[in-house]
Amino acid sequence: EIADLAKSIKTLAAVQRKTRKKPSQLDRHADDLMRLLQAGLNGKDLQRYLQSKPIQLFVSDSTVTRWIHKNGLRLSKPSTPTKP
Incomplete structure (x- = not known):
């Protein structure tokens, strides 16, 4: 009985882990x-x-940051002037 319960929980977890097939709303604005x-x-x-x-x-803003990382992009850091 415990083994069956563990198996059903693992099956449920696998279903919940499936990746999202719907594209992000941010994908439409990717170029910009x-x-x-x-x-x-x-x-x-x-x-x-x-x-x-x-x-x-x-x-x-966390959704935007997650989308940036998911798409392999990087946030630009402001360049600091170098001392001569």
């Missing part, structure tokens, strides 16, 4: 987001861009 990342904006700035008038997509 990549350009903005290259311009030095961070995840919070990208969130503000997505919430702006023409797009009006309301997602959290």
Whole structure:
């Protein structure tokens, strides 16, 4: 009985772990987001861009950051001037 219960729990866990097949809403704006990342904006700035008038997509900044990492992109760090 315990073995059957353990097996059903493991089966349920496997079903819950399946990857999401639905594309992200951010994928539609990937080109713009990549350009903005290259311009030095961070995840919070990208969130503000997505919430702006023409797009009006309301997602959290953690969602934007997760999307960036999932797509193999990097957040740009502001360049610091080097001393001569």
